[in-house]
Amino acid sequence: MRHIISILIENESGALSRVAGLFSARGYNIESLNVAITEDPSLSRMTLVTSGSEQVVEQIIKQLNKLIDVVKLIDFAENTHIERELMMVKVKTTDHTRNEIRSLAEIFRGKVLDVTASTYVIEVTGPSEKLDAFVAAIAQETILEVVRSGPTGISRGEKGLSL
């Protein structure tokens, strides 16, 4: 099963490699991983998407907690949460495909960020499945580049991940 784990980690050099190294050393999957500073400059927040049996995910959480730099973490599988991923897609355009692509982007609440004579850059934000659907909906031969942030998540309501 897919799990999104959100981690508060000390904002120190090497902290990211401790997490990445743990996953490769113990043979765990990483589907995506992103990290950035929080409102507290001493802390980074990392969102990690992984999958495995319940036993494996339980071990992943225990092993992450065992890392000295990990302050706190939350497994969103056990909490109602909001999940968002950002994607930018660069597509080839021609005079008669431009309108079609733009209306497709609108259906997905996407935005055109950059326009040239032969390309568009479209931004789409949402849960990962929505981004998958958008990529599937565009004519494959027009896609030049796809870049995705990997999901980030936050829990609903008062419960959450803070010190």
Next chain:
Amino acid sequence: MFIEVSVELSGAQILVQSLKDEGVEYIFGYPGGAVLHLYDAIFQQDAVKHILVRHEQGATHAADGYARATGKPGVVLVTSGPGATNAVTGIATAYMDSIPMVIISGQVPSPVIGSDAFQEVDMVGITRPCVKHNFLVKDVTKLAETVKKAFYVATTGRPGPVVVDIPKDITDPNIKVPYKYPKKVTIRSYNPAVNGDKEQVKKAVDLLMAAHKPVIYSGGGVVLGEASKELTEFSQLLGYPITNTLMGLGAYPATDKQFIGMLGMHGTYEANMAMHESDLIIAVGARFDDRVTGKLDMFCPYAKIIHIDIDPASISKTVKVDVAIVGEVKNVLEQMITLIKDHKAKPQKKALEAWWQQIGQWRAVECLEFDRESPLIKPQFVIEQLYAVTKGDAYVTSDVGQHQMWAAQYYKFDKPRRWINSGGLGTMGFGLPAAIGVKLAFPDADVACVTGEASIQMCIQELSTALQYKTPIKIINLNNRYMGMVRQWQEFSYESRYSHSYMDTIPEFVKLAEAYGHVGMRVERPEDVRAALEEAFALKDRTVFLDIITDRTENVYPMIEAGKGHHDMKLRVATGTSTDRELA
């Protein structure tokens, strides 16, 4: 001891003063370019004694042996690059057995880090998977606090090695900053468990009282957690059979009637059979290592399992447990003892009688018997004689292989911290430097290093260290002219194709020992073993190398071969069948 008034010190002086304030007695190390400032500071004081080894691997094992024997953290100092990489085997050895160590490694100066400078290696990166934590010091004003944190992390919770990597400019003698060694540090992200959850402890005690075929399975955590006394009281209060892992030997007195021997791959028949037939296992500071469990889906098929461990990640890692208690084993055992004493139920007397009777039948198999009539020296006999000559009271270090198993099986350890071996990583070369570390800690105790002619050659250069620091240890070299354990597996699983498990140019160890300034003795007949051991231990102030020529075809029994369950042991077929006279 504690400097209250802030003084101005260089980074090098801060490190040495921090070690002093931490109460460090010995550091084991080897100098080099990146640590020259540090060595100059060491030279100018004598509170912290430096032991110069002959190879950095030796430094880590010696510090490790010191730590295992005393319970205090072992401290290592190595230079950057090759000094650091040579230390890695010893760091990984300590990591696998959860030994508290602080390893100080020199690093190239901060401005050139990342430029492939001379003797540069990413020590923090290389050691990350085999340390509890590591630090790169970037600011000399943070040095004392970092050292304190390193000791705090290494010695608390589940102990382990911590590396502090110090760039050369941080130790510059010309840059002085105020020094104050913190009395205490806290790390917000690190809060090891202390006491067991009350509900879980109660659940466990209820299960214990209802058990008909219980087994106490205890491991190295009891030794590390100084809980030997509590484990003994707990076991004797219940009257249940107890088995120890390789790492747990000595935590419960091996000569006591409730002790059923070591369990696992080379455990006793009675211990493994009891585990297999048991209806309740209580694992105390043990981690269900694959050498203990055998094939996982056949492990303890009828048992409920209680697990006490300080590390939550050890729980249900390989074997799913029914009751998990996270906490220091000492505290949890105390909690249990109190509950057991007040419990309205008592252990199941009748069922226990039947259980002990069954265990008695397994014991009657006498799985550790060997051929006592052999004209060749049996390695098991040597260990028995070592036990007798040292009155069971020596510190015994070992290397890795058959001799290690024989030492574990035949030397009956009654006290914790007496049996010092590399269990998790299985590091050949561990025994000799570890023995030096032990002897420094306990100069008046008998220290024996049980080894083999293959293992001893992996760190043989430390014989020189043993001479320099006058650490008179006794090396018991069970010389079977084979890498015995490799040969044994090749005999059992590869139709005796002894691929590279034999060396045809083994040194003359007697001469080698003498060349290093020690006493060498060669023993070739069973009747000479006792006298040689007595003579060696009588030479109180000399390191003695006993080269004992043993039966080269002897195997370690019992054995659970890979992929088999506890009840499926290979036992010695009959005594006296394994002499290979032609090769001997």
